[in-house]
Amino acid sequence: xxxxxxxxxxxxxxxxxxxxxxxxxxxxxxxxxxxxxxxxxxxxxxxxxxxxxxxxxxxxxxxxxxxxxxxxxxxxxxxxxxxxxxxxxxxxxxxxxxxxxxxxxxxxxxxxxxxxxxxxxxxxxxxxxxxxxxxxxxxxxxxxxxxxxxxxxxxxxxxxxxxxxxxxxxxxxxxxxxxxxxxxxxxxxxxxxxxxxxxxxxxxxxxxxxxxxxxxxxxxxxxxxx
Ligand code: SF4
Numbered sequence: 001x002x003x004x005x006x007x008x009x010x011x012x013x014x015x016x017x018x019x020x021x022x023x024x025x026x027x028x029x030x031x032x033x034x035x036x037x038x039x040x041x042x043x044x045x046x047x048x049x050x051x052x053x054x055x056x057x058x059x060x061x062x063x064x065x066x067x068x069x070x071x072x073x074x075x076x077x078x079x080x081x082x083x084x085x086x087x088x089x090x091x092x093x094x095x096x097x098x099x100x101x102x103x104x105x106x107x108x109x110x111x112x113x114x115x116x117x118x119x120x121x122x123x124x125x126x127x128x129x130x131x132x133x134x135x136x137x138x139x140x141x142x143x144x145x146x147x148x149x150x151x152x153x154x155x156x157x158x159x160x161x162x163x164x165x166x167x168x169x170x171x172x173x174x175x176x177x178x179x180x181x182x183x184x185x186x187x188x189x190x191x192x193x194x195x196x197x198x199x200x201x202x203x204x205x206x207x208x209x210x211x212x213x214x215x216x217x218x219x220x221x222x223x224x225x226x
Contacts, residue, residue, distance in 0.1 A: 004166075005173045012036065012177025020185050024212050026071035027078055033178045034130070037137060040170055050164050053144040059124045060151040061139050063115040066194035067224050070217035071182055072133040073192070074208060077201040079131045092127075093202055095119040099195045103222065111193075113155040119195065133194070134178070138171040140164065186214045193222035 012033065019029035045051065068076075080089055096119040103111060120128045126136070141147050142162035150159040183189040188211055200221045201207050211217040 002169070005169055008040070008170050008173035009177040009180070012174045013181045016178045016181035017184060020181055025074060025208065026182060026185075026187070027075050029181075030071055030075050030178070031131075033174075034137070037134075037171070037174045040174055041137075041167060044166050044170050045164070048164050048166060050142055052140045052164065052167070053142055053147070053162075054140050057124050058144055058147070059121055059126075060144075060147040061141070062118045062121040062126065062136075063151060063154075064139075065111045065114075065116075066118060066133065067135050067191050068133045068194045068197050069179070069182070069191060070188040070197075070207075070211050072131075073194075073197045073201050073218070074211060075131050076128055076133075076198070079128055084127075089202070092119045093199060096195050096198050100199055103193060103195055108224070113157070115151060115154050116195075119198065134171075134175040138168070138175060140167060140171075187211055188215070188217040190216065190218075191224040191226050192218050193224060196221040 015036065016029055016033050019032055020026060023029060080092070084092070095117075099116050099119060102114075102116060106114060118126075120126055120132075126132050140163060142164060143160075146159055146161045150156065150161060153159065179189065197218050200218045204220070207217050210219075
């Protein structure tokens, strides 16, 4: 582990821990953490001689398995409730239901190698971009052709889409800093499958209460073992 990694993780841990201590849920602290993350990654990309190939409208990676923490899914629910119409939410949930029926038949390994369009992907763009989870933020590629090739051959794990070393390092450090601070609060730190978690946060009125009480927030969503 490099000094840069440790310093970035520690900085984020200290800032997030102090913000998380002020709220009953993580929404405000997570929003601030995402802002710091975006600034850190933008600066790192600016300083790098290699640039990501990612651009709006390119969304091969939004067909991969997505993992999420309870606090991330609660922020997404809040965002959807404030910015989407009831009809639009119903359409997203209907697509998520279709996806969940497939996902529940797959082993974790099969899920990793199966293309399933994320229900939040609309017109080839992320419809929850400001609150997309860390796992989505952290993904980047230096080779769009390799992304297309991987999308066409999802079980081929040999295809390397390329990463910028410093971007991957700071992304990981920042994420770990926030997650360590969230874990310190004693609230749910489990990792869940995105689609089944999305369905549960809208289906069960008690998810926020369970999160605030430090209980297992999601009881029907698929839990990912880490
Ligand atoms: S949440 Fe957004 S960025 Fe993540 S997979 Fe879905 S559409 Fe893509």
